[in-house]
Amino acid sequence: MKPAPFEYYAPATMDEALALLAEHGYEAKALAGGQSLIPMMNFRLVQPSVLVDLNNIGGLAHITPGADGSLRIGALTRHNQVETSAVAEQYAPLIHFAMQKIAYPAVRTRGTFGGSLAHADPSAELPALCTALNGRFRLVSGRGERWVSADEFFISLFTTALEPDELLAEAEIPAMPPRSGWSLMETARRPHDFALMGVAAVVALDEQGRCADARIVFLSAGEKPMSAQKAAEALRGQSPSAEAIRAAAESAAANEIDPADDIHGTAKFRRHLANVLCRRALEQAFQRAAGKK
Amino acid sequence: MDRKYIGKRVVRNEDPRLLTGQAQFVDDVQFPGMLHAAFLRSEYAHARVLKVDVSKAREYPGVVAVFTAEDMGRDWFPGPPLVSPPPTVKDVIFHSRRQVPLVKDKVRHAGEAVAVVIAESRYIAEDAAEQIEVEYEPLEVVLDLEKALAADSPRVHDDLESNLAAQLFQKKGDYEAARKEAEVVIKRRIVIERGAAAAMENRGIVAQWDAKGRHLTVWDTTQAPIPIRNGLAARLGLSESQVRVIAPFIGGGFGPKIMMFYPEEMLIPWVAMKLNRPVKWIEDRRENFYATTQERGQVHDVEIALDRDGRILGIKDDFIHDTGAYDPYGLTIPINTQCHVMGGYDIKNFSSEFRVAFTNRIIATPVRGAGRPQGIFVIERMLDLAARELGMDAAEIRRRNLIQPHAFPYQHEIVDQAFAPLVLDSGNYPAVLDKALEMIGYEKFVKEEQPRLRKEGKYVGIAVAPFIETTGIGPYEGARVTVETSGRVNVATGIGTQGQGHFTSFAQVVAEQIGIKVSDVRVTTGDTSEFHWGTGTFASRGAVVAGNAVHAASSIVRGKILKLASKVLGAPEAELELEDGQVRIADIPQKSVSLGELAALANPLRGAVEPGTEPGLESTAYFGPQYGATAFGTHAMIVETDPETMMVKIRRYVVAEDCGTVLNPLILEGQIHGGVSMGLGNSYYEKLHYDENGQLLNASFADYLLVSSTEMPRIEVGHLETPSPLNELGTKGVGEAGAIPVPALFAQAVQNALHDRDFEILEMPLSPNGLFELLNKETE
Numbered sequence A: 001m002k003p004a005p006f007e008y009y010a011p012a013t014m015d016e017a018l019a020l021l022a023e024h025g026y027e028a029k030a031l032a033g034g035q036s037l038i039p040m041m042n043f044r045l046v047q048p049s050v051l052v053d054l055n056n057i058g059g060l061a062h063i064t065p066g067a068d069g070s071l072r073i074g075a076l077t078r079h080n081q082v083e084t085s086a087v088a089e090q091y092a093p094l095i096h097f098a099m100q101k102i103a104y105p106a107v108r109t110r111g112t113f114g115g116s117l118a119h120a121d122p123s124a125e126l127p128a129l130c131t132a133l134n135g136r137f138r139l140v141s142g143r144g145e146r147w148v149s150a151d152e153f154f155i156s157l158f159t160t161a162l163e164p165d166e167l168l169a170e171a172e173i174p175a176m177p178p179r180s181g182w183s184l185m186e187t188a189r190r191p192h193d194f195a196l197m198g199v200a201a202v203v204a205l206d207e208q209g210r211c212a213d214a215r216i217v218f219l220s221a222g223e224k225p226m227s228a229q230k231a232a233e234a235l236r237g238q239s240p241s242a243e244a245i246r247a248a249a250e251s252a253a254a255n256e257i258d259p260a261d262d263i264h265g266t267a268k269f270r271r272h273l274a275n276v277l278c279r280r281a282l283e284q285a286f287q288r289a290a291g292k293k
Numbered sequence B: 001m002d003r004k005y006i007g008k009r010v011v012r013n014e015d016p017r018l019l020t021g022q023a024q025f026v027d028d029v030q031f032p033g034m035l036h037a038a039f040l041r042s043e044y045a046h047a048r049v050l051k052v053d054v055s056k057a058r059e060y061p062g063v064v065a066v067f068t069a070e071d072m073g074r075d076w077f078p079g080p081p082l083v084s085p086p087p088t089v090k091d092v093i094f095h096s097r098r099q100v101p102l103v104k105d106k107v108r109h110a111g112e113a114v115a116v117v118i119a120e121s122r123y124i125a126e127d128a129a130e131q132i133e134v135e136y137e138p139l140e141v142v143l144d145l146e147k148a149l150a151a152d153s154p155r156v157h158d159d160l161e162s163n164l165a166a167q168l169f170q171k172k173g174d175y176e177a178a179r180k181e182a183e184v185v186i187k188r189r190i191v192i193e194r195g196a197a198a199a200m201e202n203r204g205i206v207a208q209w210d211a212k213g214r215h216l217t218v219w220d221t222t223q224a225p226i227p228i229r230n231g232l233a234a235r236l237g238l239s240e241s242q243v244r245v246i247a248p249f250i251g252g253g254f255g256p257k258i259m260m261f262y263p264e265e266m267l268i269p270w271v272a273m274k275l276n277r278p279v280k281w282i283e284d285r286r287e288n289f290y291a292t293t294q295e296r297g298q299v300h301d302v303e304i305a306l307d308r309d310g311r312i313l314g315i316k317d318d319f320i321h322d323t324g325a326y327d328p329y330g331l332t333i334p335i336n337t338q339c340h341v342m343g344g345y346d347i348k349n350f351s352s353e354f355r356v357a358f359t360n361r362i363i364a365t366p367v368r369g370a371g372r373p374q375g376i377f378v379i380e381r382m383l384d385l386a387a388r389e390l391g392m393d394a395a396e397i398r399r400r401n402l403i404q405p406h407a408f409p410y411q412h413e414i415v416d417q418a419f420a421p422l423v424l425d426s427g428n429y430p431a432v433l434d435k436a437l438e439m440i441g442y443e444k445f446v447k448e449e450q451p452r453l454r455k456e457g458k459y460v461g462i463a464v465a466p467f468i469e470t471t472g473i474g475p476y477e478g479a480r481v482t483v484e485t486s487g488r489v490n491v492a493t494g495i496g497t498q499g500q501g502h503f504t505s506f507a508q509v510v511a512e513q514i515g516i517k518v519s520d521v522r523v524t525t526g527d528t529s530e531f532h533w534g535t536g537t538f539a540s541r542g543a544v545v546a547g548n549a550v551h552a553a554s555s556i557v558r559g560k561i562l563k564l565a566s567k568v569l570g571a572p573e574a575e576l577e578l579e580d581g582q583v584r585i586a587d588i589p590q591k592s593v594s595l596g597e598l599a600a601l602a603n604p605l606r607g608a609v610e611p612g613t614e615p616g617l618e619s620t621a622y623f624g625p626q627y628g629a630t631a632f633g634t635h636a637m638i639v640e641t642d643p644e645t646m647m648v649k650i651r652r653y654v655v656a657e658d659c660g661t662v663l664n665p666l667i668l669e670g671q672i673h674g675g676v677s678m679g680l681g682n683s684y685y686e687k688l689h690y691d692e693n694g695q696l697l698n699a700s701f702a703d704y705l706l707v708s709s710t711e712m713p714r715i716e717v718g719h720l721e722t723p724s725p726l727n728e729l730g731t732k733g734v735g736e737a738g739a740i741p742v743p744a745l746f747a748q749a750v751q752n753a754l755h756d757r758d759f760e761i762l763e764m765p766l767s768p769n770g771l772f773e774l775l776n777k778e779t780e
């Protein structure tokens, strides 16, 4: 379990890093926390010939609130920095809450926000949560920069809108509207494992207590974060009764996810879990939105 | 008995070194010019090897040598048989097929070594191994145990008529007659699958050949350094005194580290001699999954017959055991299973035949529990089904069947791993059961709490599982105890240590005899230059067999001390007492002499040593038990399950254990905690998933779910002590105990929690997915 040979660069500036990526293209990989990349290299599942270590570049780790209630999180911000940040808790409570579900403390002190997004593991929390929260990402390259929404960023298994010469610099999570509520429900074999099934629900109520908006996004449910748009749409305008929630969960689990069989669970079991967890998540999110809990 | 050191919660002598990183492990051994090995392992589980082309690898910069089976020439031969079948059982069939250092004709499990690359670094060795080209002809794989034994199955060993490795029948009483009398007869098929031992430290070997001194030194993560030394000497054409094997600190053994010889264990010393350079091989985690032995795979067809009162009239259990590609370890595991199917119950009629199948999986050898958890799972599951059928309480049906205290020594009659009919030496089984029930508050829970919680919609369940553990078998171990002129005591024994706390518990045994601080006793284990008689650490026998050898040697040294001190102090021996490293006259404590002074006097520089005496305050003694001591315990737990997500949470876990005299409760509890964690793994987390091609799908800790701190319940341990009459210390083993009843307990608890669902757990390990499938069976 030793990696294949590679060249290692540790540039001190973003420009140098981007130049190296531009030069080496598909041969190169950025190294952030190394919690996904290094194991894959040790298993020789990936064999990049060039590693560009981002850890010496200043200014990439930050948690910055915006005047409009949004929150920006720099790519190199460690999971445990978010986990222990009061600002994150205030501005992006769902993201803050989710941190304790990501691996265990040792991994969280190394693993980064941007690394998790760029890695685009469909079982990871952050891609699903950023999707549920309508997040967007700033991508930079020698050619300039662009903002890409989470919906467009995640393309499929470990595949994103990032070009080989691009880096993800930061994520922006917009503020939730008033009377909003959120929930993240997961079933994992052990608390620190990637979830067998997980679902994030973000809802908002109108003044009459009806559902004004809902986002339901599953993780471990397909080749990317699986957004249950039809089920969410069906809730809109309805009062969030147990019946409506049950129907939404059932239809989301039945029609809008595509879980696979693996050694930890069959697709059938995962669908069953998706239904149970989605129901529980919607119940909790609506309760929070209504100011209970 | 009033004891000063034995039985006390003494903190471990070895911990300061271990906790500050000062303990030597095999991978800490470094030499200038050391080479590193990497193995090319078969990606197929079953394939003929047509061609191995290592030419590119040989040319890879930094590579020193590459060896295949062919390159070994006349030095290539299979490993020695480790354990033969019991000669005392009639009509036993046993075909011995042993692992090879490098594959010659065909590979028999995925991960079997085909070639070894020796290079300047492990990185280079792995890069070069990728350059080796092997032409395989894939063959149909043998995995399913029943199909393996069918006449039309492909064969793992072409020279055998079938995949039947062994067959053995044992009985007691007359099962068929008992069955006719029975009120209730229940028959089931029970399937238990493999898990890994997953020690924290993987295997490793460093070999150094001193060409001028003609001496080989091998550092090996083995549990049995002495047999390894003797075997290596024989294989390499050296005398035993030319080989020193050191088993330094080892991060866990659990059984697989006593498989002898692993291919790597034969090869690395051979390569070191051949190249005349030190060579290191450290197994990585992936190799550990593919190349280190595993256990547990069995399929049982069991039938139990009971009377109306829930008394067991008889059991018939026929099973198939998966030995994997070879069977160097003989029949230890299935025989242990056979011996544990009756548990601690008084059963008069028993019939059991097992067949052992060769399959295309890595070799099975004992893993903590070693066949016992399977036996206990079988009997406990059947008792649960019987209790349900009879409408009887789970604890009550067990109480009614336990062997009673007056029945010891109890003739169990089934031949055990030590090749003699098992005799249970001593115990008070009902008292241990009651202790566990009391600790967990069984009555109150069942009568009050459970009904209340169920009303609240909670799925809570309780379970109780008693078990026996055969331990402390022969042949023997030895120890040398020496009082040094510093006043400290040196102890050497031949067994290896993998975390059991021998440096402390043996020191306590010495201290009890010699009256010296536990921290002033230095224990050496597992270095053949220090002690070279013995077998190894296995079968929960360290504290029993080596412990009693230490005790015997210490008693003799105590005698020598008293004799000499009596002379020096001019007082009769009976008036002397040994305390704090001094020998004192009991009534005149100021008249004393220190152990150090006595040691100096016993080894004079001038004068004559009296004929018939020996110099020094030293003794070497051996202990071999008449037969193994059997421990008894009972675990109980309360769980809560979520019937929607299938998650199981353990709310309480209690253990009542009687392993005879307790040397150190702290160490004992540590053993139990570790055992329970392995048992929980076997229950709900740790399963090796092989696909239909014999590929292991979860060969990493990302997918092989080891029980971690977040799954471990707090464990409450209660001790009872029924000293074994088979040894002076009265000890019984406990190393494997913790793991044994857990799967049985877990299944019972989950069934009890989901009391209103119609399902039966007849497999281990379970998983949320497995539970989901069981609960949704009839709706399909």
Ligand SMILES: Cc1cc2nc3c(=O)[nH]c(=O)nc-3n(C[C@H](O)[C@H](O)[C@H](O)COP(=O)(O)OP(=O)(O)OC[C@H]3O[C@@H](n4cnc5c(N)ncnc54)[C@H](O)[C@@H]3O)c2cc1C
Pocket (backbone or CB within 6 Å): A029, A030, A031, A032, A033, A034, A035, A036, A037, A038, A054, A075, A076, A101, A102, A103, A104, A107, A110, A111, A112, A113, A114, A115, A116, A118, A119, A121, A123, A124, A125, A126, A162, A166, A167, A168, A169, A192, A193, A194, A195
């Ligand atoms: C034992 C264990 C358990 C885990 N459990 C979970 C879990 O439960 N949930 C979960 O979500 N995650 C889990 N993870 C993954 C963890 O969250 C990682 O931190 C994360 O997936 C990757 O982040 P990283 O900073 O380590 O990235 P790296 O491993 O350094 O990189 C991952 C990939 O992203 C690319 N990359 C990194 N940063 C950038 C960037 N700024 N721009 C462009 N590309 C970039 C790299 O080139 C590489 O391809 C676990 C990891 C481990 C080891």
